[in-house]
Amino acid sequence: MVNVQRKKTKSPNKKWADKVYQKLLQQHGQLHWWPADSRFEVMVGAILTQNTAWSNVEKAIENLKFADMLSADAIVNVSNVHLAKLLKPSGYFNIKTRRLKNFCKWYLQNGGYSCLRYWSTTKLRKELLGVNGVGHETADDILLYAFKRPVFVIDAYTRRIFSRLGCITGEELYDELRVEFESQLHKSNKLYGEYHALVVQHGKDVCKTKPKCNDCSLSSMCEFD
């Protein structure tokens, strides 16, 4: 008998994800994400919020609502210049015009939510990533908050906060981090949804500055070795 798989994964209990969640929840409370009136609005918001402050996205979404354009049919049929005007406050309006149309075409071609809801999470993610303008985070936002799939969303705040805590390096590939969080937490779209909301809220409120997190309530948890 040669070396039996000595693969015990050094630290079986790297359970920092749950501890940090409890801390964040205690500090910020339930946030009830994603803020939107419909699933489709979630999807639109996920695309418009790319590298953009949410306050600016809200203005663009209000424009779409006021113009009665918050539907896939309306978006694919309107001219690019007109759509770009509505999206203007969210920034990158020319690019986002194309991205939003790309997404809506895909959405309609596949029968909309009533058909897509039956797809597996794996297939949905693969197809979403095939839409030009939809990357990992946008796809997972849509999977989690619009399709209610248990998918943990990774964003810049996640990397910043958890690398400061010493839990991760911050250089990991997107899916590596997603799988790491998902492996530590029970598979629940409610949990993942609240968690991501808390991460963003904490990032905006507390861990704003780059260099260090001095006055951070999580700093007491920096002893994970």
Add this chain to the structure above:
DNA sequence: ACCCAGGGTCATA
């Protein structure tokens, strides 16, 4: 005036 925000694509090496 400067920095950043709830990213992603494309060209290049």
Add this chain to the structure above:
DNA sequence: TATGACCATGGG
């Protein structure tokens, strides 16, 4: 695989 340029508004 990995780096850099580019996209553009509004608030601090």
